Amino acid sequence: MGRTADAIAEGVAIATAAARLVVKNHILVGTIAEGGVFDTDEYIADAREALRAMAEESEQAEKMLTELRKRARGRHSDSSGTHDYRDRDVRNLKRRAKQSHGVATRLRExxxxxxxxRVIVEEAREGAWADVRHNLDRRLRVEGMxxxxxPDYERMREARMQALRLVDLQALSSQQRARRKLKKKQKAAEQEA
Structure with missing residues (x-):
C-alpha cells in the first residue's frame, strides 16, 4: 500500500504543479498582455478547470489500464511489444489503475x-511575479550595462551594429515614410475642405 500511496501523492503533486503553471500563465497573460487586474476568484476558476482536466485524464488512464488488464488476463504467450500485456502484467496494471483512480479522486477533492x-492561485501569483521580476532584473542589467x-562587448559589437542597420534603421525609415504619407494625405484633405 505504501507504493500506491506514494505514487498517488506524487501524481497529485505533479498535477498540482501543472495546474499552478497553467494559472501562472493565465495571470501573466491576463494582467500583462491584456492589461487586466488580478482577481483571485477568476484564477480560482482557472485552477479548478486545470485540476478537472487532469482528473479526467487520470480517469481515462484508469479506464484504459482496466481495459488492458482485462485483455491481458489469461494470455501467457510472449508479448510482441511494450504495450502488449500478458497475464504476468495483470497485477501491475491493476496497481497502476488504482493509482490513477486515487490521483483523480484526490484532484476532484x-x-x-x-x-x-487559493493556495494554488497564490503560489501561481508568486511564480508569475518571480518571472516578471527576473525578466525586469535581467533586462535592466543588460540595457543599463x-x-x-x-565582457562580450567587442565580440558582439559587429552584430549589434548590423542589427541597428538592418532592423532598427529600416523600421525608423519605414515609420518616417508612413508619417510623411499621412501628413501629405491630411494636408490634401485640408486643402479640399
Missing amino acids: TMENPEAL RPDQD
Missing part, C-alpha cells in the same frame, strides 16, 4: 476545497 485552490562592464 482539491477542486472542491476553496482553501487549496556600460561597455566596460560587458
Whole structure:
C-alpha cells in the first residue's frame, strides 16, 4: 500500500504543479498582455478547470489500464511489444489503475476545497511575479550595462551594429515614410475642405 500511496501523492503533486503553471500563465497573460487586474476568484476558476482536466485524464488512464488488464488476463504467450500485456502484467496494471483512480479522486477533492485552490492561485501569483521580476532584473542589467562592464562587448559589437542597420534603421525609415504619407494625405484633405 505504501507504493500506491506514494505514487498517488506524487501524481497529485505533479498535477498540482501543472495546474499552478497553467494559472501562472493565465495571470501573466491576463494582467500583462491584456492589461487586466488580478482577481483571485477568476484564477480560482482557472485552477479548478486545470485540476478537472487532469482528473479526467487520470480517469481515462484508469479506464484504459482496466481495459488492458482485462485483455491481458489469461494470455501467457510472449508479448510482441511494450504495450502488449500478458497475464504476468495483470497485477501491475491493476496497481497502476488504482493509482490513477486515487490521483483523480484526490484532484476532484482539491477542486472542491476553496482553501487549496487559493493556495494554488497564490503560489501561481508568486511564480508569475518571480518571472516578471527576473525578466525586469535581467533586462535592466543588460540595457543599463556600460561597455566596460560587458565582457562580450567587442565580440558582439559587429552584430549589434548590423542589427541597428538592418532592423532598427529600416523600421525608423519605414515609420518616417508612413508619417510623411499621412501628413501629405491630411494636408490634401485640408486643402479640399
